[in-house]
Amino acid sequence: DGGITQSPKYLFRKEGQNVTLSCEQNLNHDAMYWYRQDPGQGLRLIYYSQIVNDFQKGDIAEGYSVSREKKESFPLTVTSAQKNPTAFYLCASSMLQSYSNQPQHFGDGTRLSIL
Amino acid sequence: AQKITQTQPGMFVQEKEAVTLDCTYDTSDPSYGLFWYKQPSSGEMIFLIYQGSYDQQNATEGRYSLNFQKARKSANLVISASQLGDSAMYFCAMREGGDYKLSFGAGTTVTVRA
Numbered sequence: 552d553g554g555i556t557q558s559p560k561y562l563f564r565k566e567g568q569n570v571t572l573s574c575e576q577n578l579n580h581d582a583m584y585w586y587r588q589d590p591g592q593g594l595r596l597i598y599y600s601q602i603v604n605d606f607q608k609g610d611i612a613e614g615y616s617v618s619r620e621k622k623e624s625f626p627l628t629v630t631s632a633q634k635n636p637t638a639f640y641l642c643a644s645s646m647l648q649s650y651s652n653q654p655q656h657f658g659d660g661t662r663l664s665i666l
Numbered sequence: 667a668q669k670i671t672q673t674q675p676g677m678f679v680q681e682k683e684a685v686t687l688d689c690t691y692d693t694s695d696p697s698y699g700l701f702w703y704k705q706p707s708s709g710e711m712i713f714l715i716y717q718g719s720y721d722q723q724n725a726t727e728g729r730y731s732l733n734f735q736k737a738r739k740s741a742n743l744v745i746s747a748s749q750l751g752d753s754a755m756y757f758c759a760m761r762e763g764g765d766y767k768l769s770f771g772a773g774t775t776v777t778v779r780a
Binding site for chain 2: 582584586591592593594595596599601609639641643645647649651652654655656657658659660662
């Protein structure tokens with residue numbers, strides 16, 4: 552079945568440590584996105600990518616980094632510069648069609664906590 | 667300014683009754699799309715329904731329908747015949763113009779009572 556796989560499901564970070572969240576999709580989508588969700592709140596865009604080797608900052612990119620070396624993969628690194636990383640992280644993908652009714656498809660998320 | 671506003675943090679609904687979730691949006695682009703997602707306690711985001719700004723009719727998908735009032739910039743989700751499995755958080759989101767990004771509201775938690 553086509554879909555988006557995020558791993559790990561739970562992740563713990565020590566102070567000063569970088570951690571990487573994995574996101575893989577087999578939907579053949581060109582665009583991929585990373586969102587952060589804090590308890591009881593909506594999703595905020597961290598980074599997005601519309602094509603391999605290219606990505607743009609979203610609304611809250613500080614303290615995060617991404618890469619897009621393959622169409623299927625869009626890993627997110629939470630760096631030590633992100634002082635409040637505890638959150639639920641969601642990866643999504645979508646087709647690249649302007650004015651389209653096609654929704655973004657989401658993975659099951661990764662819960663990141665500080666040790 | 668908030669692009670998507672969901673003013674109801676939480677709602678209770680009796681099983682088999684209908685519930686309306688409010689969503690207002692703010693955009694100056696004449697072309698936009700509105701999406702509703704459901705997020706159960708497990709965390710995944712499930713796409714429910716879409717309404718385009720130029721669509722003449724309100725969108726419907728099974729028990730979900732959209733009350734789209736363009737002049738008032740509102741796109742309220744109606745869930746008919748509520749089921750216990752409808753208990754979840756519901757998000758309204760908007761895509762503006764030819765952009766691919768979505769702006770999300772803060773969400774509404776729905777609890778269905780037996």
